[in-house]
Amino acid sequence: MAKGKGKGKGKGKDKGxxxxxxxxxxxxxxLYQISxxxxxxxxxxxxxxxxxxxxxxxxxxxxxxxxxxxIKRTLCKKCNTMLIPGLTxxxxxxxxxxxxxxxxxxFVNKCLNCGKCKRFPVGKDRNYILFTDKQNxxxxx
Amino acid sequence: MSLQQDTELEKHLLSRCYDSQSKIVELLQDRYSVTxxxxxxxxFKNIVTDTKKPRSLLHQENTQPTxxxxxxxxxxxxxxxxYISGTLNNQRKLIKKIQSHNRKNTTGxxxxxIHQYLQKYKIPNFDDFFQMNKLWQKYAQDLIFxxxxxxxxxxxxxxxxxxxxxxxxxxxxxxxxxxxxIGTRGIVVWDAQHSFILVVPRNEDSKEWNEEKSRFSxxxxxxGLKVIPKKHTMFGFDIIDPRNENDCYGFTIxxxxxxxxxxxxxxxxxxNHSVDDIL
Numbered sequence: 001m002a003k004g005k006g007k008g009k010g011k012g013k014d015k016g017x018x019x020x021x022x023x024x025x026x027x028x029x030x031l032y033q034i035s036x037x038x039x040x041x042x043x044x045x046x047x048x049x050x051x052x053x054x055x056x057x058x059x060x061x062x063x064x065x066x067x068x069x070x071i072k073r074t075l076c077k078k079c080n081t082m083l084i085p086g087l088t089x090x091x092x093x094x095x096x097x098x099x100x101x102x103x104x105x106x107f108v109n110k111c112l113n114c115g116k117c118k119r120f121p122v123g124k125d126r127n128y129i130l131f132t133d134k135q136n137x138x139x140x141x
Numbered sequence: 142m143s144l145q146q147d148t149e150l151e152k153h154l155l156s157r158c159y160d161s162q163s164k165i166v167e168l169l170q171d172r173y174s175v176t177x178x179x180x181x182x183x184x185f186k187n188i189v190t191d192t193k194k195p196r197s198l199l200h201q202e203n204t205q206p207t208x209x210x211x212x213x214x215x216x217x218x219x220x221x222x223x224y225i226s227g228t229l230n231n232q233r234k235l236i237k238k239i240q241s242h243n244r245k246n247t248t249g250x251x252x253x254x255i256h257q258y259l260q261k262y263k264i265p266n267f268d269d270f271f272q273m274n275k276l277w278q279k280y281a282q283d284l285i286f287x288x289x290x291x292x293x294x295x296x297x298x299x300x301x302x303x304x305x306x307x308x309x310x311x312x313x314x315x316x317x318x319x320x321x322x323i324g325t326r327g328i329v330v331w332d333a334q335h336s337f338i339l340v341v342p343r344n345e346d347s348k349e350w351n352e353e354k355s356r357f358s359x360x361x362x363x364x365g366l367k368v369i370p371k372k373h374t375m376f377g378f379d380i381i382d383p384r385n386e387n388d389c390y391g392f393t394i395x396x397x398x399x400x401x402x403x404x405x406x407x408x409x410x411x412x413n414h415s416v417d418d419i420l
Contacts, residue, residue: 023284024407027306030280034273034309042269047224048330050217052308058404080217 024063031056032071039082046081053080068132079114088112095123148173151183158185225331225338225366231262232365239359255362264365267342270309270328277309281380285390302392304407307332310378312339313349315393318373324348327367332403337369337376337396371396 035052038045053075060067074083083089090110097104105123110116122128148169155165171178235258242253259266284301286292313326325348327339343364345352351361369376374396382388401409 023301023304026280026283027304027407030276030306031308034276037272037276041272044263045265045269047217047221051221051331054217055306055308055404059407062404063407 021063021065024059024065028056028059028065028067031059036082039084039088049082050080053082069130070132073109073118076111076114076116077118078116079111081111081113083109083111093122094119154185155183221331225368228263228265228366229368232264232360232363235259235262235264235363236359239362243359253362259363264363265330265340267328267340267346267364270330270340273309274311274328277306278381281305281310282383285380286383300411303409303411306403307337308403312337312369312376312378312394314369314374315377316375319370322367322369322374324350325367325369330366333368334402335371335400337371339367339369340365341367371400373397 031052035049035056038049038052057075057080059065075081076083076088081088085091088111090112092108092110094106094108095101095104096106101123103123105121107120107122109118109120151169151172152165155168159165159168168183172181172183173179238258239253239255281302284305285298292298307329308331310329311326312329314322314324317323325339325341327341329337330340331338341347341364344357344361345354347357347361347364351357376394376396377391378394379389379391382390398411
């Protein structure tokens with residue numbers, strides 16, 4: 001689980017340096033943890049979990065914090081539900097072209113609560129790496 | 142002969158309204174026929190019904206009306222508000238049931254079957270939120286005891302606490318104009334703009350001076366959610382010292398100065414105001 005990955009991302013090498021907006025990163029990480037804990041342990045409080053996710057999204061927008069795509073992909077954009085594969089999200093490969101060619105493959109993540117689909121055209125570049133993951137690769141350890 | 146005389150009058154009148162003779166004959170046939178429709182009225186006005194208005198060339202019929210699905214009508218704020226108000230309604234129903242049971246059962250010692258009703262009405266349980274409070278304590282300790290074990294100075298702690306998140310904090314009402322809420326303690330489940338929504342424990346844990354009691358009021362038996370207004374109220378909370386588990390630091394929140402949305406507090410600077418109506 002990509003918990004708190006937006007916190008101090010790309011600045012792991014100099015740990016003594018103070019991270020700007022550290023309090024806001026801590027708050028976002030905390031809201032992510034409690035909403036995830038509620039969804040898994042107590043699914044009857046789903047409305048509260050969605051409320052915390054909405055607060056997370058609003059705080060990130062208000063304080064202009066760049067969240068990691070790993071976190072953004074686990075939150076539904078429309079209904080703020082925690083997207084858990086098999087529980088609140090279904091994943092499948094879709095190909096709408098006539099020739100069914102490989103470069104038209106689209107990886108679809110569908111929220112089972114509101115029906116919103118996240119579409120990733122994985123067929124175009126099968127070796128695509130996210131920008132944040134590229135940053136991790138380039139750091140010599 | 143007499144029939145013709147009658148139709149002469151109508152024919153004379155209809156010739157003023159209609160241009161064609163065949164239309165007049167048709168109308169008279171409809172009215173005075175033996176086996177036909179036998180209309181009871183004659184229209185003395187030429188009404189044309191078939192012509193259509195000339196439309197603009199750019200006019201297009203909207204043949205596919207867009208339907209707003211049910212999911213789009215349910216936003217997150219709406220669902221949360223419905224959940225809170227539904228839970229408060231269920232708590233009110235259960236309190237009325239307990240009061241009715243106490244009224245009938247004055248002489249007997251039959252206790253109210255509280256646990257099955259709590260499950261039936263899905264009243265939130267305080268123990269479900271205990272893990273959330275543990276997470277909040279770690280989060281608050283990180284804010285105050287940053288980068289190790291030394292405590293920060295007070296001038297750097299307080300701006301962080303004002304911007305902190307209070308969902309999960311164990312709050313106690315210390316002072317209030319509304320004396321009924323004094324002593325109430327619970328874990329914050331939602332930090333609204335003008336109120337804190339707490340989940341309160343049941344029976345002997347509900348207030349500090351209830352720990353030696355044996356009889357409790359119906360609302361203390363139920364627990365669940367409580368909405369405490371922030372205005373004219375002072376709240377208190379403790380943060381446990383990570384160096385020594387028995388020590389803790391107490392802080393208070395003046396609720397009248399805290400009526401800001403929790404999201405907007407992250408960029409807000411608190412300034413001095415007048416102290417007239419503070420409590």
